[in-house]
Amino acid sequence: MREAATAEVRPYHHGDLRRALVDAARRILENEGPSALSLRAVAREAGVSPAAPYHHFKDKGELLEAVAFVGWDALGEAMTAAKDRTPDLGARMTEIGVAYVQFSQEHPALYRVMYDCSRDKDELPEGLQDKEDSAYCQVRETFRAFAGPEVADVDIELATIAAWCAAHGLAEMNSFRQFDPLKQGLGGEEGFLRAVLSHLGMFPASRAKANGPG
């Protein structure tokens, strides 16, 4: 039997150590933050020797990539849920943007790993772009649905990139406590997010009417 160990059965030496390591890494990230995420700590948490991970990942970076992949998946799901929350095409981008930043706030360590992995790479992160319902594709298709088929692909792509920049930038800035008084005056975290996003062209409803997303 090749496939087993999806549940509690532990058919072999460890079972599905690969998955166990990724889970252990996520647990450490949630509980102790990114600075505590050493390969040895992950192995310790999974109950194996420090060298065991090397039978499933080429090096530490590859393990982190697997963790990041899970993160992009979870982010994509959060964005899907946010998008489906409203049928108004013009409001969807804002909902997605808010969901994005909130995700980064609820899983700050995971979010950091997701971007640390993708830096110094030639491509967009694996899992951001591949599947139909990936995070990136969702934003692009939302823009496409709102803009209509007559808008050029390049403009849709630019709008998608711009929205991504805005959301990521806001996600990083949002952790500064310096902004707390400002947030208080704007109805808390979400009010602040929506206020900033409204400055950032995340309201295609008010921009596209004038000159289109291009």
Add this chain to the structure above:
Amino acid sequence: MREAATAEVRPYHHGDLRRALVDAARRILENEGPSALSLRAVAREAGVSPAAPYHHFKDKGELLEAVAFVGWDALGEAMTAAKDRTPDLGARMTEIGVAYVQFSQEHPALYRVMYDCSRDKDELPEGLQDKEDSAYCQVRETFRAFAGPEVADVDIELATIAAWCAAHGLAEMNSFRQFDPLKQGLGGEEGFLRAVLSHLGMFPASRAKANGPG
């Protein structure tokens, strides 16, 4: 003689080791990237023992903060130069934004240290906000000058934060090679930057006329 050792003279123990260490760190960053920036490597580069830095910095983080401070200073200067390049108040924000992203592109390792240092801190990075001509204040004053005195402070602050988010997000995304074909069709790097920024409310000229920066 207190001040010496700017050139080849090494008058005593070391001279101004603090500055020498910061310079060594910057050299390593430029030549080998952030992953090579260990305290021991910095000490090696400066020609001292691994323990020497501890007489000038509490730990590695404090040395990195000093490096980051230099970075924010240089960024502020680049933004000032960009701002003074045009007298048109409406166009200044775009010039500043382009200069910001270009700085992050010319000094990617330094830029990374600047933000890595400021993460998990309660305040904005030291050197970003303090002085009159700091990077952050320049953006805020540019918005203020453009919007006029009747716009509320909170709106100016929000616009500043939004612009900062946009610039930082774009700075991080800009390194993805995936966007190279897109850039080619938009007149190179700078054309791409301006195109994305035009989606991100960095053109107060076209936005503020409608509803003000608020």
Add this chain to the structure above:
DNA sequence: AGATCATCTTGACGCCGTTCAGATCGATGG
């Protein structure tokens, strides 16, 4: 059963950040 092969452990290497006792040497004051 015996061979095979992926999996896991043990032990080691060099590098890291950090600490501490002691050496070094300008400055101070008698």
Add this chain to the structure above:
DNA sequence: CCATCGATCTGAACGGCGTCAAGATGATCT
């Protein structure tokens, strides 16, 4: 001019890190 002082730097050490090579383990195949 000499003794002392205090700041600065060195040398050696500690534990933790990523990684690797060699050997033990045990599931699977014939």
